[in-house]
Amino acid sequence: MLKEEAEGVKMEDDDEEPPMAIQIQPDVSVRKILSSSDTVSVGVSVITGYLGAGKSTLVNYILNGKHGKRIAVILNEFGEEIGVERAMINEGEEGAIVEEWVELANGCVCCTVKHSLVQALEQLVQRKDRLDHILLETTGLANPAPLASILWLDDQLESEVKLDCIVTVVDAKNLRFQLNERRDSSSFSEAFNQIAFADTIIMNKVDLISQEESDELEKEIHSINSLANVIRSVRCQVDLSNILNCQAYDSNHVSRLESLLETNKSLTTTDLHDSGIRTLCISEPQPINLDKVRLWLEEILWDKKSEMDVYRCKAVLSIQNSDQMHILQAVREIYEIVPARKWSEEENRTNKIVFIGHKLDEEVLRSGLRDCRP
């Protein structure tokens, strides 16, 4: 067999004339790689909330809406472990819902930077012709923070997916009861975590309560998390721009953060809820030293200084010796400080930091920030 095949090979090339040589270009595979790095990554919105609050209603509303977007919804039961073996993908396309069970290969978990959930989502994006957004609907997940940590990837990874926002759906009729419920004296109901970590909160079923009750409830929600965008709804019929493409974790997308921090209204909540979870805003007019800020934040986020438990942190920073406005984002221990854009001439350069958490000590935080002066 070998001899004949070998002779066949020799015969092929016995032409006197060579073929036309081809212009050298970057390898096609490299070109594909390079172009893939130019494509925009697909946003992932995490939808959380109690059973019955209206998550499924929201999802159906999104899938049925005639917005021309291809959206995949992944329903997942997250237990103790955030792992995805199989997920149901609903693709809303011009109103029709196509259900598809997708087997997501268990990613190699050893020494990989990307969690298997991320790898599964990336596979999904690669498989589909065009996907505009992914909704991750969670059930049984008390605390969205670990999920946020997994999905908030380093920009350097140039992943096909990125965390867009965390949306919590709350049941206006039952929220007060859920907030007051305690399993034992040392733990809070899941409602607090779901509110504290949210970027957008949909207060659903407002038709079941009065206007005054709605206003009270919104105040209460803001007392826990002043940064979240609270939207009232009936049957989760909301403007989709509040849930899709929020870019809440994009280091380039600062305008929403800026406008939040510009408001004269104080973001600090003074009416302390029983839980002690609240929002605190502190400011400092002078430019501060970046290294000192990092050390100070790490003491708070990593070492739990003064027993404070910070859930989220966002800030606009004026850094010494830099003409760039820096922004800070933190979800539990994971944080980043990145330059965002140049301060404009007319702007009033200042530092404004918002903390959402438990047992926040205003004095300790204020003096810590002062110590970051050069």
Place this chain on the structure above:
Amino acid sequence: MAGESADASTIATLSCARCEKPAHLQCPKCMDLKLPREQASFCTQECFKAAWSSHKSVHVKAQLSSIATGDQNSDLISQGWLYCVKKGQARTLKLPHFDWTGPLKQYPISTKCVVPAEIEKPDWAIDGTPKVEPNSDLQHVVEIKTPEQIQRMRETCKIAREVLDAAAKVIRPGVTTDEIDRVVHEATIAAGGYPSPLNYYFFPKSCCTSVNEVICHGIPDARKLEDGDIVNVDVTVCYKGCHGDLNETYFVGNVDEASRQLVKCTYECLEKAIAIVKPGVRFREIGEVVNRHATMSGLSVVRSYCGHGIGDLFHCAPNIPHYARNKAVGVMKAGQTFTIEPMINAGTWRDRTWPDGWTAVTADGKRSAQFEHTLLVTETGVEVLTARLPSSPDVYPWLTK
């Protein structure tokens, strides 16, 4: 000058295989066969035509070699060797379909190695699925090891070093990676240890062998090492319930200058990273050091795989990326043990995974090198637990002085 831009400059410096003038054309047959660009480039169609009668022998040689390999593989298949797929959970008779990024492809692998009953085994040895490890608190908190644990780590790491050295000694052209695996397996068992990779999430062999464009997690198979190859052997030993992990990239026969530079630079990346380890240093900083050195040499850093905590668990907190601007959490403290294992590429940093579900290769088919040590943070600095021993073979010219 890293990653993709290096490709552009490489094209600019390609010279005609016949007259050495700058080349802008390439042989289409060589492209088809995925042969190295250096011998396939020509300045004009005329030069290509003139070189044709001698150039075409390159195609014949490659095709004959490919047929020979095909025949060898058929023989092995008939002896029970099979191709690995589905992360090691299944085998097939035929080579899986894939757009191979470089000259390398999957080869059949041999049947499973046996571990004697008296060797203490981790929980995945039985059914391929770790249970203790994924559910442990040590995935979130970095352990500070007790003096007793540290002593056990020293023992395990010394054994792992000796096993790797044994593997290094058999590397030469003509040896298969399967034979290297056998050496690792036997040496580990002889020392009373269990080869941690074996059956870890169904990984089919006792060590990882990563040749040329393979970045990491290469599965030992029937392919013979060739003169000019570079090969990384990654060994982890589990001894008395404690893991020790290290790897080195070796030269097979005579290796070209670019590969020698790649391996040396990678060695230096690890060296420089280890040099900054001491209490108080942020884990994030490792990526900055590695990235700086690699980039300065025109090379890129793999981003998908990272260093990891190690001890009673094979992989645990912390995660230590090797690229810059990462958000790794935490600072080093005395008593922590972890690995640093930079993977450095000649071309793009991006990787792809073979149909076997494990082997990571460079997306552009260019070569990749890696080095790894298990480290202990001490009160004043670092102790390299898997350090070279006086008996370790002399394989790096820059160390022989």
